[in-house]
Amino acid sequence: MAPAAAANFGHRLLFTPRRLHPRDEERTVLAKGQRFSFEVERENIVARVWGEGPTVLLAHGWGGHSGQMSSLANALVAEGFRAVAIDFPGHGESEGRLSSLVHFARTMERASAIFKPFHGIIAHSLGAGAVTYAFARGLQASRAVFFAPPSDYHAWWGLFRRQVGVSDAIWSKIQRKAEGWLDVPFDAIQPAQLAPRMTTPLLILHDVHDREVPFEQGEDLARLWPGARLQSAERLGHVRILHDPRAVASAVAFLGQPALGHGTDAAARPVTAT
Template sequence: MPATPANPSTLFYGANPLARALAGLLRASQALGTNAASAAALKLFFTPLPSKWAARRRPVPADWRASQWLFEGVSLTAWQREAGSIEGRPTVLLVHGWAGDAQQMRPLADALWGAGLNPVMLDLPAHGRSRGWSSTLPQFGRALHAATSRLGPLHGVVAHSLGAVAAMHAAAQGWPVQRLVLLAPSSAPSQVLTWFAQAFGLRPATLQHMVQKIEAREGVPLQQFEPAWLARRLSQPTLILHDEQDRAAPLANSRLIARSLPQARLQITRGLGHRRLLADPQVATAVLTHLQVAPYLG
């Protein structure tokens, strides 16, 4: 796999032994034609790595209960507080990113509960304790719509990485949510696919076939996930938090989103990277402030 430190896909897949082993096979598959090569590449691209089995081995956290919701022939797992009445508590959905799981959002969810909100953490398809082995960004968005069919309109959503992109797209399509919190949002799919192709040495024709296959399969033009397209359709107050040292999702993307959305505010952190952001007390305070509730003091 070519060493390109500025390419997040090189860092992400380079850390996985299976992906490293497949790199040569993907490049070699291009000798069979772009159709075969793009199909093989998408099989890896649609598969969250590392495996979700690590998340499944964790014990069910105290004070939280898991519910199973039927979705597109499989089950989604949603996490809600075990004890305490939720009556009168505004609902906030917490959404993880690619290859993540709902339990990464627990520090924020606990803070939201302590501040009088009703946090619901969702394991997206093929992640955490939800079923399935592969997923896509458009399917993430459909899962969010399915969640509100169960939960009703949301006071807010707190979404990380690729989950943040899915949340923006869902909101742009009329998803009933009042406020958005975007934590280290990923770049648009066009950029992510380009990074993926560069990391595995795929030709431009293979990349083009990948884009065409995704759009045909999902029925959504990838252009709809670009900040310029989203900005014309988003009106919710939006807080963006991003660390300046994030190597998985470059800060430049959040700067672009903030410039595109006049109702968005960007807050830059330092020294937290891509995932430590989710457990930082100051980040939790900023989230609570944006959701217009008192900071959690527990």
């Protein structure tokens, strides 16, 4: 009955993340890091820095926060890296209410200007999608590790439409509004479309039973991204994999490797919960 109002409401729902709070053990790690902030489009962005050495950016996913990357930060520092974890706009301690992977990418680009060069980037879920988009825009890193990355956003958009009850007509209005707001068409942010142009060596860690981002999406991305390797995990899920000792060790070890072969690494050992 009021399509414009419905589209505006749907837009806000689609781009408003939940703010989750760190667990006690994550807060302990965050407290050990140097807290700093910088501005992106007049919003204050909060980040933490640990250690000295080659810089590795840690990028959380949608509705996440930098505390989720705390196990990776600890492991990186132990291996002589400097870890930088960011709360993206609308997440964690950073300002903002609305957010998107485009906001994520712009924030990483600003962080790159501060910490350039990045030796590596470790990203989770939608954060990995944002890194892919940022790479396409010119962001550089020597290598990257993605945990549970998406290759295609249509399934997420479809889930949103089903949960909210969005008609085709209203979705078209939401999409047009979002594309104008973000100044980018939806097709231009799809990882599957961007992956064949990528040159950064990539390791993908993905649980075969991930309920939020299906394992098949990680497989697709590994197949499309030149030189990417895929390492499977079991019984770790979508978030717990970020704290699994073997998965974390694989990620950190990959960042220290001098070279990388091509294709899915069939010989890579599965990461399994103990």
